[in-house]
Amino acid sequence: MTSLATEAPMASPVAEPLRPIAVEMTGVDKWYGTFQALKGIDLTVRKGEKIVICGPSGSGKSTLIRCINRLEPHDKGTITVNGIELDGSPGRTQDVRLECGMVFQQFNLFPHLTILENCMLAPRLGRGVAKEQAEAIARRYLERVRIGEQAMKYPSQLSGGQQQRVAIARALCMEPRIMLFDEPTSALDPEMIKEVLQVMEDLAAEGMTMICVTHEMGFARRVANRCVFMDKGEIVEEATAEDFFGNPDSDRLKQFLAQILH
Amino acid sequence: MNALPIDPALAWESLPAMLRGLMTTVVVTVIVLALGLMLCVPVTLARMSRNPLLAWPAAVFVVFFRGAPLLILLYLVYYGFGQIEVLRDGPLWFIFGSAFACAVIGLTLNHVAFMVDVVRGSLEAVPAGLTEASAALGIPPRDTFRQIQLPLAMRYGLKAYQNEVVMFTKGTAVISVVTVIDLTAVANEVFELTYDPFTPMLTAGALYWCLVNLIRLGFRKLEAYLSRHHIAVEKQRQPASAGFTALAARWKLALSQKEQVL
């Protein structure tokens, strides 16, 4: 397997308590008009950790992950990413977004640019990297998601699974410290889910800090250090993957797992 | 801007004449719209026919009368009819010789050509899946057309029809070139009598504005009536907490469909 290491190699993918904090949310509230989407969210993610967030639709899990790179501004509480507090100032928002890569449910590739151009755009515009260097970076990450030979095609010429792998490569081209995945496999046909999950597992094995909203329970078991269950805008339960599936605490989680795993 | 001296006394004095002009504009518009609705059906059917003897003349009719500016069509009818001896010596010359009839005929030719495309476009906008579903249910083609295609096409076509009606109503301002005394003609007369460049044009403009917005209002009411089923769905979604999930799901669905189209 090719190496995806982007920072210092780690002895074990399992988080130890004293690792530096990557993302810290305390008392985060979020409202859409009169609807409260997040209620007092407290969540700490340490470097190298892999967190899986799941819950029924409308439970606020996407909102939570989108608050981390301020695609949604939160209304109360604090969010700190790699020591930068998101206070609404454009400069800090920009800094946080440079630290975080994000993969969307709908891929959101730029349809008018080739695969290669999609991957080169952000390093060139966001980091001011020279063209040749940006192309080298883009080609390297496209190889790593095993799609290098499609570089000159346009997104619409690829399958959903290939598009999502390109989206992952595009995010990695920014060389982020943290990767956010917002239901990356929910828009894919079943036969394409595996190829995307494989790329994500490779990434996890390299020690990337990952926060994934997903219902792929196999992936959660294999990769996650911790699983977080959300319902009605609250974090209901937070446990290691083993306890989460083997020994759920709350009735709401039991009910949810029964629905999803039967 | 103190350079826009509007003379309220003149506006008030000319108002009765303006209203008579407006009346002429409205009468011409209503007559031509009615003629358009009647005539567009056979021309559209001919245009969509598989028989080239019907389809070709209809296509030429549409291309010519859509492409030619209304102004030239009016000149053509008004000055042209006088050159046709059969018409001039015939018993119906009291019709073809009148400016009013010439205006109606010129406008109708133009309007019908546009209507053919409105009707054709809305019929083609009905998703093939719906007619297929209807056929699969064993509904005969004639009833499929009357019960499924036509009512749906009316809904899809309403916006295009509204645009055409508004465009057309404003377009009637040129009929003064064939000596019909419509609203624009009255405004021009007042200008020539007073050499006040602003008052007559702005008064007429205000009256046109009211007419056009009255038409828009009417269409909005009609649209609300025709799309009752959409409104019903909207209302079901209202209840906040439970509805939000459904709303979010619908949103995602709508977004994913939109992106597939793209």
Added chain:
Amino acid sequence: MNISTADFWGYVGQMLDGAVVTIQLFMSGFTLALVFGVAIGIITLSRNIVIQAVWRVYASIIMGVPSLLIIFLLYYGGSAMLRGLFGNNLYVDVTPFGAGLAALTIVYAAYVAELVHGAVRNLPRGQFEACAALAIRPVSAWRHVIMPQLARLALPGLVNIWLIVLKDTPLVSLAGLNDLVANAKIAAGATKEPFVFFIAASLFFVVASALTMPLSNWLERRFARGLQRVKA
């Protein structure tokens, strides 16, 4: 035909001169409307209340009043308006061409701006979000991601506006512009051959409209780069 051949060709020559004026007015009017319209369209995406109020009033007037009336207003009142704006000692004679050009620009810039709004609304929100998530600054995002896609989304509407401007251009002859239609009318009146000259003038516009289609198809293919679905 009851006119001499020499006279006939004289009138044809006059109509060709008129056609040149028509084409000049149409092209310059459409270009100015496009430039101002795109600028207005982008500026009025702002949620600023003053900008919104000014835009709403402008759009509502333009969408509710015939363009012929606006041509007359600018032709009759143009020099008074300019005096009001730039001081009383200024005296400008507003030509029919100038009034027509100003009217076409003012009217169709509003339609172009409306088109820009529609195109932005139709662009998936994910495109803006992806730019934000990739830390691409708004100005760069607009230039490299949003504008190229807007051009494609707005193209069919733009072709429509092009055709409408084409057919509104002859209205300026009613303000005294010596264009194709004005010359056709003179020729038709002098020769008593209305069919010949008015049909010729109509065909000029019909052919110009018809030529639009291959042009727009070519543009569409260019803009659709990478967007055609490949059948598996």
